[in-house]
Structures are given as C-alpha cells and as structure tokens.
Amino acid sequence: MSWVLFLSGMLLAGILGLSRGSVRRYVVAGALGLLGAIPAFPLVHAVGYLSRESLGPTLLALIPFAPHLVLVPLGGVLALGLAHWGGRAAGFGGVLGGGMGFLSLMAFLQGPGHLVALRPLLGLMEGLVGLALLLPFLALAWLRRRQAWLWLPLGVALGLGAFSWLNSPQGHTYFPRMAGYYKLVLPAEPGAEEALVARFNQGLEELNQVRKEIGLPPLKPIQNLSDLKEGRLPQEVAQAGYRLLRPEALSYGAVALLLFLGFMVGSGLWLLRHPDLAEASDLRSGLVLAGVALSVFPAFDATEFDLGKLVEGWPFLVNFLDRAWPPNLAQPQSGIYPLQSVASEMLLTVEIALVGTLLAALFALPTSFLAARNLTFRNPVLRVFFYLMRTFYNVDRGVDTLILALILVAAVGLGPFAGVLAMAIHSIADLGKLYSEAIENVDKGPIEALESVGASGSNVLRWAILPQVLPLFVSYTLYRFEINFRVSIVLGLVGAGGIGFFIKGAMDAGHYDQMVIGIIAIVLVVNLIDFASSWLRSRLV
Structure with missing residues (x-):
C-alpha cells in the first residue's frame, strides 16, 4: 500500500509534466505540502483501552520516539531550498529530499507495534489560537503602517486575552479537548512491554472464559505487542498514559506524506531531464497548490469517503432498482x-x-x-x-x-x-x-x-x-x-x-x-x- 501511494505521487507528477509547463512549482508544492502535513496530519493510530482513547499522532509528535523520522522534514526543507536555485539543482533537491524522506518513513511504517508513553504539550493549542487571532492585525499593521500604533496593540491584546482565557479553567470548561490536545510520543520505560505481554498471558484464561460466555472466539497467547490482534490495552495501562502504537494502521496523514514524497521525486526527475521548466511565480503557485492539497486530505477523512462502502452497498441498489421498476401507475x-x-x-x-x-x-x-x-x-x-x-x-x-x-x-x-x-x-x-x-x-x-x-x-x-x-x-x-x-x-x-x-x-x-x-x-x-x-x-x- 505504501509503495502504491508513493508511485501514485510519482505518476501524477509525470502526467502533469507532460503539459510542458513549469515543473519546479510541483517540487515547491510537494515540499510545502509535506512540511504542512508533518505537524498537523495524523500519521498512524495509537490505541488504548476504549475506542475514544485512540489518537493519531503526527509525524512531528513521533520524532522523540523514532528520531530517524526527522529526515522527512529535512527532505522537504532541502527540496524547498534547492528549488530556489532552479534548473537541475531543483530537480536534484526533489529527488534527494523525497527519496530520503520516503526511506525514513518506510522504515517506521514497516516496523512492529510498540508500547509508547504520551506527554501532552500544555498550552500549545491555546497559543496557536491566540497567534491566529494576532496574525490579521499584524497584516493590517504591515499594510497600513501609519496606523500600526493602533493595530499592533489591539492584536496583541486580543491574542493574549484569547490565550489566557482558553488556558484558564473556564476556557477548558467550554473547550475541554483543547487542554493537552497535542501530545508527544515517547518510548515506554524499559521492560514495560515485556511486563505487559506477561501480564496479558497470565490473565488470558480468565479473559477467554468471559469471551466464551458472550459468544466471542478465544484469544491465543502473544509473544509481543504486535500479536494483539484486537489492538486494545488493559484498562489500567491505558489510564497510566500508555498507548499501543500500530505503524501498520495508516491514517490519512501517511497517505498525504507518501503522495507528497512521490510527487517531489517525480517532479525532480522531470527537472533533471528538462531543467528549463520553471517560472518566476513558482513559489506562489506552489503555495496555492499545497494549500489546496492540505485542505483536501482532512476533508476526505472527515467525510469518511470510502468507495468500498459503495461496493458493499451495491446489492441494496440492485434490489432497489428491481423493486422500483416498472413504476406502479395505478392500483384500481x-x-x-x-x-x-x-x-x-x-x-x-x-x-x-x-x-x-x-x-x-x-x-x-x-x-x-x-x-x-x-x-x-x-x-x-x-x-x-x-x-x-x-x-x-x-x-x-x-x-x-x-x-x-x-x-x-x-x-x-x-x-x-x-x-x-x-x-x-x-x-x-x-x-x-x-x-x-x-x-x-x-x-x-x-x-x-x-x-x-x-x-x-x-x-x-x-x-x-x-x-x-x-x-x-x-x-x-x-x-x-x-x-x-x-x-x-x-x-x-x-x-x-x-x-x-x-x-x-x-x-x-x-x-x-x-x-x-x-x-x-x-x-x-x-x-x-x-x-x-x-x-x-x-x-x-
């Protein structure tokens, strides 16, 4: 699946390159999209005891657990930096940056499941909201410099006021999920995984007895956390702040990153062969393309877009057509x-x-x-x-x-x-x-x-x-x-x-x-x- 997404990104870049328009903008768009998705899009799933305890850590949040993932943002920065020079340098940046980012990401996605600890970053989301309220006033102060004395203090006061209120108990009453929403993923304490496996195997007989009474199949002993087929941790382990990280359970962030990396490599290969495919407005065009792409991925996930559900529901559509035709015009x-x-x-x-x-x-x-x-x-x-x-x-x-x-x-x-x-x-x-x-x-x-x-x-x-x-x-x-x-x-x-x-x-x-x-x-x-x-x-x- 990961290779298919990466190659799809390369194929898309190749198709767009056939138009003989600027290809450097695609390198820029891929790099900016990559850098935007790294701190914002969930990469994989980390599950606890209940489904509501599941979370999707971003690649940035996973770097403390898997330091080699830092090569992914570095690849984006490298591609973006060399794109400024244009020509074959921009193509080389796209290929090298996308390639090393893809290899680093694949090394993580193909790894086993791990027990990880969570460390909430308190005040981060509240600060981002305050910054978002401040930015329009900074823009007004820049555009109307003679009135900067008015817009700057007003923006700072609004941003700090919003941050203080959201970070207060009253703010957390209205927005409870904002407190500690962003969490860093850290390695579990040494021996924690082994203790969890032993504890699971010891209580397996009692658990299977309960499952038998409610008609569920029995579970087998496990050798490591990857053998937890149902992907749920014991309740006390989850309450202690631990989660089971499952790299094979991709979220839409992984899809976005793989497509962006493939897009960078494909565009870079085009530039290596045709270094003259560039325009002066590539940074602006790439920024617009990246912004559109970054808004599309979470929209597809939020709407639960899944063509497989349509395939599963096809028998209902066939049955509906059978019962709807011919029309019943009258029953005298x-x-x-x-x-x-x-x-x-x-x-x-x-x-x-x-x-x-x-x-x-x-x-x-x-x-x-x-x-x-x-x-x-x-x-x-x-x-x-x-x-x-x-x-x-x-x-x-x-x-x-x-x-x-x-x-x-x-x-x-x-x-x-x-x-x-x-x-x-x-x-x-x-x-x-x-x-x-x-x-x-x-x-x-x-x-x-x-x-x-x-x-x-x-x-x-x-x-x-x-x-x-x-x-x-x-x-x-x-x-x-x-x-x-x-x-x-x-x-x-x-x-x-x-x-x-x-x-x-x-x-x-x-x-x-x-x-x-x-x-x-x-x-x-x-x-x-x-x-x-x-x-x-x-x-x-």
Whole structure:
C-alpha cells in the first residue's frame, strides 16, 4: 500500500509534466505540502483501552520516539531550498529530499507495534489560537503602517486575552479537548512491554472464559505487542498514559506524506531531464497548490469517503432498482392511484415555489433600494438603513431554508404553509442582495441628467433607475424561482408538503415502484422549468 501511494505521487507528477509547463512549482508544492502535513496530519493510530482513547499522532509528535523520522522534514526543507536555485539543482533537491524522506518513513511504517508513553504539550493549542487571532492585525499593521500604533496593540491584546482565557479553567470548561490536545510520543520505560505481554498471558484464561460466555472466539497467547490482534490495552495501562502504537494502521496523514514524497521525486526527475521548466511565480503557485492539497486530505477523512462502502452497498441498489421498476401507475382494485397523487403533489410543489418567490420579491424590492450603496451614501440616516439592511441580508442568508422549515413546521404544523414561509424568508435576502447589486451598477448618466434639471428623487428613481434594473430584477426572480422549486422538493421531506412529502412517504412504506414516479416527474418538471426560464431571461436581458 505504501509503495502504491508513493508511485501514485510519482505518476501524477509525470502526467502533469507532460503539459510542458513549469515543473519546479510541483517540487515547491510537494515540499510545502509535506512540511504542512508533518505537524498537523495524523500519521498512524495509537490505541488504548476504549475506542475514544485512540489518537493519531503526527509525524512531528513521533520524532522523540523514532528520531530517524526527522529526515522527512529535512527532505522537504532541502527540496524547498534547492528549488530556489532552479534548473537541475531543483530537480536534484526533489529527488534527494523525497527519496530520503520516503526511506525514513518506510522504515517506521514497516516496523512492529510498540508500547509508547504520551506527554501532552500544555498550552500549545491555546497559543496557536491566540497567534491566529494576532496574525490579521499584524497584516493590517504591515499594510497600513501609519496606523500600526493602533493595530499592533489591539492584536496583541486580543491574542493574549484569547490565550489566557482558553488556558484558564473556564476556557477548558467550554473547550475541554483543547487542554493537552497535542501530545508527544515517547518510548515506554524499559521492560514495560515485556511486563505487559506477561501480564496479558497470565490473565488470558480468565479473559477467554468471559469471551466464551458472550459468544466471542478465544484469544491465543502473544509473544509481543504486535500479536494483539484486537489492538486494545488493559484498562489500567491505558489510564497510566500508555498507548499501543500500530505503524501498520495508516491514517490519512501517511497517505498525504507518501503522495507528497512521490510527487517531489517525480517532479525532480522531470527537472533533471528538462531543467528549463520553471517560472518566476513558482513559489506562489506552489503555495496555492499545497494549500489546496492540505485542505483536501482532512476533508476526505472527515467525510469518511470510502468507495468500498459503495461496493458493499451495491446489492441494496440492485434490489432497489428491481423493486422500483416498472413504476406502479395505478392500483384500481386497491383504490391507490400513485400517478394522480404525483401530479397533485407536483402542482403543489410548483405553487409553493411560486408563492414563496413572489412574497420574497415583494419584500426584497423596496428593501434593496435601502441596501444599495450608491443611493444611501449621501444621507447619514439612509446610511444607517444601508448597514441595517445589509446586516439583515447576511444574517438571513446564513440560516438555511431547511432549518427555517424545521422551525416553522414545529410552529405552524405540517403542510405547505411552513414551506412557503421558510422559502420566502430565506429568499428575501438572496433576492435583496442581487437587486441591490444591480442598482449599484446602473449607468450614472441618466441619473445625473435628471438631477441637473432639478428632478425629484422619486422621478430619478422612476425614470433613471427602474428602466435599467427591472429586466435584471425579473431575470433574478425567475432564476430564484428555479432554485426555490428544487428547494421545495427537499422541504417536503421534512413535512412541508409537495412532491418531497410524497416521495418520503412512499419510501418509508417500501413502495419504491411508486416513489420512482415522483423522481421521474421531478426530472421532467425541472427540465421544463429550466428551459422556460432560460427562454424568458434571454428575452428580457
């Protein structure tokens, strides 16, 4: 598996190199990604007695236990340093830095399990939060040097205040996992592993008796900690701060590091052969690529992305298709008419979207003029309304329609009324923002011409602004109606009526051959609305 990941990184670099663009940026991206993942991404798993006691130490945290791992960050620094010189030096840096980092990492990953001790670094995470709050103020002080006297003290005060509060008992009450979150991995005391193995074997007979009573297979005596197949330590050992380090249990950090190392080596080989593939902006481009990659790896892990689960669930999909086709359009003998129900609920869904969009447009139209900067900046009173409306729009847009529907269903009961209210409330902000931006971008010529002849504000609005923005308003409203129709389908799943409510009921009852009628109807109506709305917008704008 480790070799496959490393070679995959090399292959990716080779494919990108075929474009004949800058390859040095890939060496930089691989090195920066490597250096970013080393202190932040969990490398392997270390388990205790309970599953919640498991942790994923980073490569940086493992260096006290396995000092040879320091070659991995040194390889990244070497590659990054030689990349500055460009040419074959950058290629040599990528190959040498990636190669020695890969050999060091492989030596650790292929090793046996070990009993390790943990040493929490108190105050580290609290300090990082304080530093993160300080950095924007340092940037402001750098960009606006004349105001540095204001931004620097404010940033330092905010950073130190956050660090002090988070490091206090009250802060740990609200963020209990932050205290000692980052832990260094140290070798266990001499003889601790042997004592644990002997202790496990002595209590094995009693443990197997318990396992037999609950229907579990018996365990065999172990020679070392690698033989602990279930990977759990005795409770008292785990409570003493020990963990069982399992190098073979890779975390997403190991995947990232192996890919970055392979990417560095592959890019370095390209540069050794074509040393002219470099640009002046390689550092900036490499930094952007590394930042994107570093955000992707933890996102895949957090979402538990696993194609194997899809393979395991394939029989369910096959069974669903078998039960869903052909569609059950009607059962006259039972008095069940799914096609008629779908037609009625689809019409209701369109009506929910129509009423919700209309109400939102009616409220967004007048408020958008108060949210337009070019109409309010001259009057202090109107300026206050401008900030109030923009704040309302931002808050309203931050609350999803589904959340509003859940709240309103509880308030007014099941049915389409809750869906209409939720949709209208959320759409006010979206339409209001679009309307106000259209007003801000109007041509100033007609406005100045009417003002020069003494026209009143209402006349300027009627004859100079509205003719320019009304086609855009209609176009935005039609587009919002398309979105609201799709949203109304989802709202039906939480009891707000419409075709979504029909689909949820059919699925809960196992009537997949009725549910598929609703899905087909949605596809047809969505395409119909899209084509009609696009045609109308093309005529208006």
